[in-house]
Amino acid sequence: MPLACPSASDASFATAVPPLTTHCSNCSLRDVCLPRGMKPSDVDGLDDLQFSRTKVKAGETLYHEGQTFRNIYAVRMGTFKSTLTLADGREQVSGFQMAGELMGLDGIADGAYASNCTALEDTEVCTIPYDQISGLAATSADLQQAVSRLMSREIVREHSLMMLLGSMNAEERLAAFLLNLSQRLKLRGYSAFEFHLRMSRAEIGSYLGMKLETVSRTFSAFLQQGILEVDKRHIRILDPMALKRVFDTRVH
DSSP states (O other), X not given: OOOOOOXXXXXXXXXXXXXXXXXXXXXXXXXXXXXXXXXXXXXXXXXXXXXXXXXXXXXXXXXXXXXXXXXXXXEEESOEEEEEEOXXXXXXXXXXXXXXXXXXXXXXXXXXXXXXXXXSSSEEEEEEEHHHHHHHHTTOHHHHHHHHHHHHXXXXXXXXXXXXXXXXXXXXXXXXXXXXXXXXXXXXXXXXXXXXXXXOHHHHHHHHTOOHHHHHHHHHHHHHTTSEEEETTEEEESOHHHHHHHHHHHHO
């Protein structure tokens, strides 16, 4: 989905580039980003908004916790992490987003973003002014339903894995994370069994509620069991069914 470049006050940490518009109708990510069954006429309506694109370099923040909410963002390229700042100042990773996924929905309720969003590599996003998308949705019941489905899908995606993690042990948590990542990459046309992790093991641990040593130890256990081949951040799933069995142990 396309977007509009944030203003200096709206996304001061992102690198602004000359306006470069794109259209949902011809975007290579439309099947991932847009709800299935969306009418061509409604997609054309999104095209009329002429969203533009913004590049965000590795380590830069797209928006930060407490910043005034104006836009939601669709990832066109690269990977982001969402984080929360705990009372003691520590950072808690709350999610990882990749191409075709939306970010910034946590700002709708209170008018301010509830998390920080940082690029894990050089990225590009489409910036969607929320007032524009809301105004367009108000003109069409079908489009309003499509936008609601789109937002609901992202909220469910962000929370579904975390809900499963509550009572899992370390191996089950890491297996669930890797399977989830594998499925998302496959949906985007990438290999489901061999990929490079854009996040560090410390960030994975923060997300899964595991200490860094536990994450490293669990990767080593999967390596010894012949489930994975690990070379730093490069992962190759040698035995997908074995990895699934680790996860299914708790699910069933």
